[in-house]
Amino acid sequence: MKNMKKVISTLLCAALAAATMTGCGSSQSRLDKIKESGKLVLATSPDFAPLEFENISSGETEYVGCDIELAKYIAEKLGVELEIQAMDFSAVQAAITSGQADIAIAGFAKTPEREESMGLTTPFGMDDEDNGQGLLVPADKASEYTSAEDFSGKTVGAQNGSLQQNLVTSQLPEDVNVEPIGSLNDGVLMLQTGKIDALASDGSNAKLLMENYDDIALCDFMFEWESEGNVAAVKKGEDELLEAVNEIIEEVNEQGLYLEWKAEATELAKSLGIEANE
Incomplete structure (x- = not known):
């Protein structure tokens, strides 16, 4: 009987340990899940040249623009592939709050409403001409x-x-x-x-x-408005992911990469017959 009790006790401990491990797995951070899956899912609205737009010159739809280049750079620095989910602008924010996408880059300006519902990154593209x-x-x-x-x-x-x-x-x-x-x-x-x-x-x-x-x-x-640059967005509370993305964006800002990407995207848009502001 004592041996039986010992076996039952051992099994219960094992079950508890397994449940604990499972619980830990379910509480993985978004950043851990991104690295585990090997991909960063981007939500964007490709109708805003030169930030994000479509290149169909090859017969297939390719998403291009300086925001897309930024997303590629972030994915590369995280050591994962980029998966682009194109959608209407109105759906981009919902894709982040619902967890459908890992990050949104779609010409987002920083607003109090967005700060309440999403985690917003360090601004980028601050040196761009502000046309109001x-x-x-x-x-x-x-x-x-x-x-x-x-x-x-x-x-x-x-x-x-x-x-x-x-x-x-x-x-x-x-x-x-x-x-x-x-x-x-x-x-x-x-x-x-x-x-x-x-x-x-x-x-x-x-x-x-x-x-x-x-x-x-x-x-x-x-309108009365002073630009502070655009921001990317992640799900609220994913502080580890936000911190990692901010470090990458700070690197982009220091090297002036975003403005280089914008100049290249502007020329590409013009070559496709899409006039873009420089």
């Missing part, structure tokens, strides 16, 4: 919009969850109707067909779009 945040309108109506009040009662398009959406809701009159859009190209089409009266956009991207579409223009009114 503004609104595209039909070219023949550009002179009609010189102040925030001129948008009263109008319908303004903005990408869902974007900095531009926040600026529209916080700096334009309360009676403005905010229309969510999937991509800036969708927004331009809606602007051209009269479904929206204005389209909120980063100033640099707005200038790019104006070069491609001569029937739209930036109005004189600009």
Whole structure:
């Protein structure tokens, strides 16, 4: 009987030890899981040249741009492969908070709302020319919009969850109707067909779009905004991953790599017939 009790006791200890080990495994950090899987999953919205856009010149879709180069560099430094998941901008943040992706790089500006729901990295690209945040309108109506009040009662398009959406809701009159859009190209089409009266956009991207579409223009009114560079995002609480990515981004900033990648991406965009701001 004593031997039987000893056997049972031993089995229970073994089971407890196994459960403990399993528990430890389930509490692996995101960084450990990335290294174990051998891949870093990136969420991005490839409609924002020269940051992230599509190159289909070879007959296959390739995701390119300075943000993509940054993601490749981060993956290389972590010793893993990069897996790119392309999606609408509105889905990028959800991909991080839900754990679908490991990191998001998609022209993210640092905002209080994003800081609450995600872990944000050290800014990068701070030396880029800041073209501000503004609104595209039909070219023949550009002179009609010189102040925030001129948008009263109008319908303004903005990408869902974007900095531009926040600026529209916080700096334009309360009676403005905010229309969510999937991509800036969708927004331009809606602007051209009269479904929206204005389209909120980063100033640099707005200038790019104006070069491609001569029937739209930036109005004189600009949002109050001072750029601090863009950031990448990881799931909230994944401090080990955030620290590792920050170390890599600091290296990128010190060497001026991001601006080099942006210059190269700009030239590539132009060669593909996609005008990009330098």
